[in-house]
Amino acid sequence: MMLHKHLRALSAAAALGLLLHTAAAAQNRVNPAEVSIVSRAPGMERAVVRRDVVFDNSTSPPLAFDAYLPRGMRAGERRPAIVFVSGAERVRQWRWFVTWGQLAAARGVVAVVPDKRYPRGLDGLRSGSVDTEKLLAHLRSDGGRLGIDPERICLWTFSAGGRLTAVGLKGGAPSVRCIVVFYGVLDLAQEFSAVTDEARRAELLRQYSPLHALETAAGAGAKLPPILVARAGKDSPSLNSGIDSFAAAALRLNAPLTLVNYPEGDHGFDGLNDTPQSRAIIEAALRFVLDSTGGR
Numbered sequence: 001m002m003l004h005k006h007l008r009a010l011s012a013a014a015a016l017g018l019l020l021h022t023a024a025a026a027q028n029r030v031n032p033a034e035v036s037i038v039s040r041a042p043g044m045e046r047a048v049v050r051r052d053v054v055f056d057n058s059t060s061p062p063l064a065f066d067a068y069l070p071r072g073m074r075a076g077e078r079r080p081a082i083v084f085v086s087g088a089e090r091v092r093q094w095r096w097f098v099t100w101g102q103l104a105a106a107r108g109v110v111a112v113v114p115d116k117r118y119p120r121g122l123d124g125l126r127s128g129s130v131d132t133e134k135l136l137a138h139l140r141s142d143g144g145r146l147g148i149d150p151e152r153i154c155l156w157t158f159s160a161g162g163r164l165t166a167v168g169l170k171g172g173a174p175s176v177r178c179i180v181v182f183y184g185v186l187d188l189a190q191e192f193s194a195v196t197d198e199a200r201r202a203e204l205l206r207q208y209s210p211l212h213a214l215e216t217a218a219g220a221g222a223k224l225p226p227i228l229v230a231r232a233g234k235d236s237p238s239l240n241s242g243i244d245s246f247a248a249a250a251l252r253l254n255a256p257l258t259l260v261n262y263p264e265g266d267h268g269f270d271g272l273n274d275t276p277q278s279r280a281i282i283e284a285a286l287r288f289v290l291d292s293t294g295g296r
Helices: 002-018 020-027 093-105 122-144 160-169 198-208 210-219 237-254 276-293
Strands: 048-056 063-069 078-086 110-114 148-158 178-182 228-234 257-262
Touching: 020 178, 063 093, 063 122, 078 093, 078 122, 078 276, 093 110, 093 276, 110 122, 122 148, 122 160, 122 198, 148 160, 148 276, 160 178, 160 198, 160 210, 178 276, 198 210, 210 237, 228 237, 228 276, 237 257, 257 276
Parallel strands: 078 110, 078 148, 148 178, 178 228, 228 257
Antiparallel strands: 048 063, 063 110
């Protein structure tokens, strides 16, 4: 009974984090499913799209992704890929992520926008982590069919999807070449504070917290991928405190971190703040991916 009480409290905390993206959009009177990101590139709407590529048939409905391919790719050519991980479950039709896919393809990168099982609470954290691991494994084994270089995959998380950044940092997971986080949840200490059993709480942090995954990997001597984190100054103080803790740990561990702070940025600035600063951060993050993966 006590464990169920702890998990109910944990679920409430997780739900708050998962709703940050939607709440930010609501404050700005926009629907994230209908909003384009603020950066554009010539011809980005002409990206070649491979829709409904199934990577896990064990679920109902199956889990699939949409892939946005640069135009003019030659047969047998391999490009870097970005896996965009949102704070929701099925966002492939959201204009927000359609335009992210188009923009990445226009910059010469294959963009992957996947489904995942990500309900509120601990169950969603478990299933979202498993699904992200399965997706990365699929791309490493079969991504070549879409022109993806399996050794040049970047994990890019947003908002509550930031919790799944740990997948790219944990030892033994399918490796990623780089990690980008936009206004993401990176420290789960507050979320797991409802679990009063200290051993259980420590186990959950080791399993799922990006901050703890970073510390564990660095402590084991693992080579960490380059990481870029974009912080929105007007974001939730609790979310930003997690980013600050992650950044402090990365600096203490001499990890390859690039931290970008947008003081006037809102949560979801890439779709909500049509400003030169927002566009510059988007372009800098895409350049970071190209530099980290060896370009096209």
